[in-house]
Amino acid sequence: MTMTVTESIITIAAVVLATMLTRFLPFILFPAGSRIPSVVRYLGQVLPFAVIGLLVVYCLKDAVFTELHALPDVISIAFIVLLHRLFHSMMLSVIGGTVCFMLLTQFVF
Amino acid sequence: MRSFCSPRFKKAFAAAFTCSLPICAAFCSIGFSYGFLMHSLGFSWIYPAAMSFLIYAGSMEFVTINLLLAPFSPLHAFLLGLMVNARHLFYGISMLERYGSCGWKKYYLIFGMCDETFSINSGVKLPEDIDRPLFMTLVTALNHCYWVSGAVAGALLGAVINFKAEGIEFMMTALFTSILLMQWDSTKEHRPAILGLGLSFICLLLFGPENFVLPAMGAVLGTMLLLQSKLDPVKQAQRAAVQTANAHPQPAPVLKEGR
Known part of the structure; x- marks a missing residue:
């Protein structure tokens, strides 16, 4: 850990505030019976898909610039895609992918 | 009690x-x-x-x-x-x-x-x-x-x-990857997911790991707003309706946009 306790409390508080804002805002902005603008409804449909893409890239952000250029990550992601195609189980994909990565970093690279 | x-x-x-x-x-x-x-x-x-x-x-x-x-x-x-x-x-x-x-x-x-x-x-x-x-x-x-x-x-x-x-720590990557795959299977419209991945990756290369998140969020949000007429199923349905209504009487418009 690089932060002081106060800094980490502030960071967590910022995340809590943002999360609560996303949950409470609709109830504040649109009291029962009001019309919802079409752009809001549209963003609600497309953003979840785009944001997950951003999060995957966010996870790889440091690995891309290392000597291996995220090779273990890419192999493990390919393994997750394979597991997903075969079993369609999120739990299995997450565990399998993580174990694959751990084996690669501990024994191969 | x-x-x-x-x-x-x-x-x-x-x-x-x-x-x-x-x-x-x-x-x-x-x-x-x-x-x-x-x-x-x-x-x-x-x-x-x-x-x-x-x-x-x-x-x-x-x-x-x-x-x-x-x-x-x-x-x-x-x-x-x-x-x-x-x-x-x-x-x-x-x-x-x-x-x-x-x-x-x-x-x-x-x-x-x-x-x-x-x-x-x-x-x-x-x-x-x-x-x-x-x-x-x-x-x-x-x-x-x-x-x-x-x-x-x-x-x-x-x-x-x-x-x-x-x-x-790869568990986080694995979690998001499998959510992405689940979402991918749930829809035929893959452009938002591809845009999210692509734009974020371009921003990562341009701005580096410390600073790319904000530009990436801006790029994703901006592109989604620009593409609303193409990606929004409601708007698409409206456009298709207008096109079929206009299709019969007019001849195909000639495109003249310079060059």
Whole structure:
């Protein structure tokens, strides 16, 4: 850990505030019976898909610039895609992918 | 105390507990891994306990671990939180009436509206004799309980379980990758996912790992707004209707746009 306790409390508080804002805002902005603008409804449909893409890239952000250029990550992601195609189980994909990565970093690279 | 033993409460609790069982399995195990991950990165169990209780949004809690390990930047944390959790806005919109009519319970219901709780409370069909606000509150509270207990158990047992955890941080990547794959299968419209991946990756190369998140969020949001007429199914349907209405009388327009 690089932060002081106060800094980490502030960071967590910022995340809590943002999360609560996303949950409470609709109830504040649109009291029962009001019309919802079409752009809001549209963003609600497309953003979840785009944001997950951003999060995957966010996870790889440091690995891309290392000597291996995220090779273990890419192999493990390919393994997750394979597991997903075969079993369609999120739990299995997450565990399998993580174990694959751990084996690669501990024994191969 | 009497209200906890009333038949009305027992009935709602039985229904809520049954509905929440699949979530119990998922939340206990993902929560456990989350607590374990935080322990292996050197955090006290207080951190996963407080974060799982207060943030109570799975993916954002994993992202917050990274934020806590990065240089201090609360604004960045706040904006990332908004973006990652933006989907809640739309859960809220669809629950306006259902939660809005629950009196004092609505504050807790809105606070605890994570993906899984939303999916139960918005989708379930209840018999007439079950108190719906009470049922929804109990589902929210049970799921909240599963998640926090999982995280605390993971953090505490992390100290006891002894194995080489190097590489376990990949769990976050694995989680998001499999959510992406699940979402991919759920729709035929893959452009938002591809744009999210592509634009973020371009921004990562342009701005580097420390500074790419804000430009990436801006690029994703901006592109989505620009492409609304192409990506919005409602607008597409409207356009198709206009096109078929115009199709018959006019000859095809000749394109003259210079060059």
